[in-house]
Amino acid sequence: MRDELRADLLEVGRLLVSMAEAVRTAMIHATGALLTADRAACEMVIARDAEVNELRRQVDEQVYATLARQAPVATDLRLVITGIQIAADLERMGDLAEHVAKTALRRHPAPAVPPELRDVIASMGAVADRMAGKVGLVLTTQNAPLGAELETDDDAMDELERQLFSILLHRDWPHGAEAAIDGALLGRFYERYADHAVNAGRQVVYLVTGETSEPPGAG
Amino acid sequence: MRDELRADLLEVGRLLVSMAEAVRTAMIHATGALLTADRAACEMVIARDAEVNELRRQVDEQVYATLARQAPVATDLRLVITGIQIAADLERMGDLAEHVAKTALRRHPAPAVPPELRDVIASMGAVADRMAGKVGLVLTTQNAPLGAELETDDDAMDELERQLFSILLHRDWPHGAEAAIDGALLGRFYERYADHAVNAGRQVVYLVTGETSEPPGAG
Structure with a gap:
């Protein structure tokens, strides 16, 4: 790979690191806000999702600028385009952290997570x-x-999602349908966040090594 | 745009039409199978999702082949790459139809949808x-x-999802937490299917007209 192309890819990688850090921070704060019913923290997570979206826009622009400047072909071309796909997964992770925060906010000042679910969440x-x-x-x-x-x-x-559902579906679940629905949707948000992390990770490995055991985007 | 590039883009478009038809059929059958607790129909939807995934692979290959053959630049380059993003949205729509079918299958032979929810679903x-x-x-x-x-x-x-939730959360909901959870998750599958259709549609408009009022991928 030519040095100029490598330099441009490094810049894409730097933006993706910022995105990964932002969506990690978003989910840490969303989980904390959920477990403590912290309204201000929920609102901060929701407000800051715009930064993640803006980073995604920058990744896309950097990818297109790289394509225009370097006109890579074959494997290099695929590698550069992978940046767009990773950014899409990371943006979605940010959305899911925002969904967790919104669920907490909807129930505020009541906690959205009853005591039985605190550990698994x-x-x-x-x-x-x-x-x-x-x-x-x-x-x-x-x-x-x-x-x-x-x-x-x-x-x-x-496995944690299965545990969560077994608590929700236990015959002695005392919190009614609304709390059960919240619990199930929260479980799904975390599980989807993990799926996108796997997908992003697979493509990140491809981006940094140029090697893939499975086609990027599979699974 | 050069004729060769236009011809290659038409081929990408043809594959995307096949994908759109496949994920449409999948959701029709999944909804029917859900409402009639039809085990064979559920299994068919689940089995046929592999065809959607294979079509996505073909779109990706056709896009990369087009990039290699035509080496488009600037706007044309963005246009070609859009094919990959549309295919990603359509594939996810297929996954969501599969989730509906799996929900129906998990409750079979009992219906996953109680009478109160049939109309809204x-x-x-x-x-x-x-x-x-x-x-x-x-x-x-x-x-x-x-x-x-x-x-x-x-x-x-x-709006339909809001109606669904208002039924689930009504104080007289008689079906317990499990049916409420199923209802909420089903609502979410349809709502996400619609979101991906909007996203795909926005990018399809860009693909076929080269014009966009909003950046593809937004929203």
Whole structure:
């Protein structure tokens, strides 16, 4: 790969690191706000999603500028375009953090998460945090094996979602339909966040190594 | 635009039409299977999602082949890459139809949709059908105003989702937490299907007209 192209790709990578950090921070704060029914924190997460969207716009522009300047072909071309796809996954992760914050806000000042669900939601938040962190780390360290770990993390998230549903569906669930619906939707937001992290991670590995065991975008 | 590039873009468009038809059919069948608790129909929807994924792969390949053959620049380059983004939205619509079918299958032979929700779910299925149909029509007829209608259809879908939730959250909801959770998740699958149709439609308008009032991918 030519040095100019490599330099442009590094710039795309830097923007993607900022996005990964932003959507990680968003989910940390959204989970905290959810568990403490913290209105100001919810509103901050919602307001700051615009920054993630703006970063995505910058990634897209940087990708198109790179294509225009470097006119890469074959594998290099695919590599550059991958930046657009990673940014799309990261933006969606930001949206999902925003959904968590909005769920908390809708119930405020009541807590959206009853005591029975606190542990499992906190665990889902922790797994989400770890996954977004790894996406960023693969970008900054070119550490591809870290990207592969995301699949295992995603299995852990799926298992937590099953736990969540088994609590919601227990015959003695005392909180009625509304809290059950909130719990199920929250579970889905975390699970989708993890899916997008896996997808982003797979493509990030491709971006930093040029190698893929599976086609980017699969799964 | 050069004739060769136009011909290649038409081929991308043809594949996208096939995808739009496939994900439309998937949601029609998924909704029917859901409302009639039809096990075989559920299984068919789930099995056929692989065809949608294969079509997406073909779109991606055709886009990369076009880029390699035609080396488009500037606006033409953006136009070609749009094909990848439309295919991603359509593939996700197929996944959501599959989720509807899986929800029906999980409750089979019991119906996943209690009588109180049948009308609103049927209406959501009808709006989803109309929207996927319009995405395909914009591709085949270059009818951009039809693409703009998708925003209005999406408002109708959001209103139906609100109706659905008001039924689920009514104090007299007699079906317990499990049916409420299913109803809420189903509502979300239709609502997300509509969101992806709006996104796909916006980019399809750009693909067929080269014009956009909003940046593709926004919203």
